[in-house]
Amino acid sequence: MITKKRVATATLALVMGATGALVFGSSVPLAQAADEAFQMGDAKAGKKVFRKCMACHDIGPNAKAKVGPPLTGVVGRHAGAVDGFKYSDAMSTKGTEGLVWTPENINHMLTKPKDFVPGTKMSFAGLRKDKERADVIAYLATFSDK
Incomplete structure (x- = not known):
């Protein structure tokens, strides 16, 4: 409870x-x-916040790679694990080291990507508001088995 x-x-x-x-x-x-x-987090509100991500990321059953990898199934997935997507060396290394996209790790990444994974290609500055990050993570979780 x-x-x-x-x-x-x-x-x-x-x-x-x-x-x-x-x-x-x-x-x-x-x-x-x-x-x-x-x-x-509120997945419905997260869908609206996710609009900030859509220039680089796709999500859903038919999602394709854009500038960033598709985010369908990202919750619980190892970093750097989408076949065919060219990750930065930094992100590939994090995946090899065992980084898993838990809600906590997604939260850190969304807070300030370049601080969480120095050397990432992700140019997004981050989401400053805790509520927005929680809402986006709730939205991402609707596209995950975990």
Whole structure:
């Protein structure tokens, strides 16, 4: 059950980076709290925010690569894993190192891509608002099995 305390913890998790530590004696680990925050995102609102992404990314059953890879199934996918898409060396390395697009990692990427994956080709400056990122992640999750 999502409570006000968990929402506060989840918000703090977004700010602190979801390290898996406990916050102020709470029994809710940050990673779990962050997952709950993203589940609280509004996919319908996320669809509107996703318009900022559409110049470079496609999503849906017939999605194709554009400047960026298609994002269908991105939640839970390894970084750099879309066959046929030419990723930056930095993103390919992250994928080889085991980076998985969890809600927390997507949140970090959407906050400031070049800080999360230095050397990425993604030129997007990022989404500054926690709510917008949560909404986009909720929208992306509607196109994922995970």
